[in-house]
Amino acid sequence: MTTTEPTGSAPRRGRGRPGYDQAAILRAAVELFNRKGYDATSMGDLAKELGLTKPAIYHHVTSKEQLLSQALDDALDELTAAVTAATGDRAGQTAYERLREVVRRSVEVLVAHQPTVTLLLRVRGNSGVELAALERRRWLDDRLAALVADAVAEGALRDTVPPALVSRLLFGMVNSLVEWYSADGAYDPAMLADAITVIAFDGLAKHAA
Amino acid sequence: MTTTEPTGSAPRRGRGRPGYDQAAILRAAVELFNRKGYDATSMGDLAKELGLTKPAIYHHVTSKEQLLSQALDDALDELTAAVTAATGDRAGQTAYERLREVVRRSVEVLVAHQPTVTLLLRVRGNSGVELAALERRRWLDDRLAALVADAVAEGALRDTVPPALVSRLLFGMVNSLVEWYSADGAYDPAMLADAITVIAFDGLAKHAA
DNA sequence: CCTACCGATCGGTAGG
């Protein structure tokens, strides 16, 4: 960012060229990919959305798949940072504490990077780019499953449900955020993380104290 | 079904025509739609998968969208039956009991109709068929949210988390099943429903008794 | 005339 251009996704009003940069085109592309699906979105759709012609898009971007790749990298980089930050061996922290922290950090990433994470969670493996993203996702899932298994072994979590199943259901709940969360909604990230950890770890039911 | 044909999706071996029926083609189509995405699946892909030519498909099916429509109807009919069966006014049942039952029934439907429910959960609203399916889904979500609100009002569920949020997270966890469940896996439906209700209602953490 | 298909190609549109 060396220019004084506005960083918002909307073109400047009035005279002159809209002046999109690569980041603004990527944001618009991700929004369309999520709304219509990647395959159902044509580069013509993207051009119309931006008020450009199709060839004009290719002035900023080399391919449709490059847009997908950059979006998936954004999500994966953020999620990897969240997981490694929370799962690193930190003196005096139990696996249970680290698990609660990785849930909280994951929620924060889902909220802050909702568009790209949404796209990531819908990847089917239809291309090399998608298969590479799925591989990075699997690495994250394995880390999370290992952390849950540690927390069970530690005696912090109930052992009546298989750890692998717990991990899938817990992060299934976390990931479901992307289906309905919108930044302009009433929920703030800290409150969401609290709600999820309360439901998952303490349960919904009021128990006779 | 008035013939003695096998009802499996595989064509007969040996001489003669494969003899697919509409149901077998639908099953194969749904499997492909889930594996590659609806838009990324061509009728040529489906034909290849079945060992037929593309025109042969159209002998049994009027359009690609009809296949989608029938698959979504299957999922929606089953989910509607599960929700109405569990939410109907039944003497002596609390909202909390009905909520636990609708979770259990939903899990059973997800497991028994995993392919069509998976497809339903990925619909984006790209066509009239998809918009109609989203409307039926919204009706179901509203019923579930109302049931959660009733259970909170009843005093059975903790009121520190907004009911609308509880509903989304609870069924977000339930729905996440479709992402990884496979019928040949180690989990049986009753065990899955138990695991989900235990996690959601009683919590993962071992509390000091 | 039926069911169950095939080889070839239609009019349009995709990404580039």
Add this chain to the structure above:
DNA sequence: CCTACCGATCGGTAGG
């Protein structure tokens, strides 16, 4: 950043 296009493939249908 536009006009003018390409190789290919899309969903769907013709005659036999």
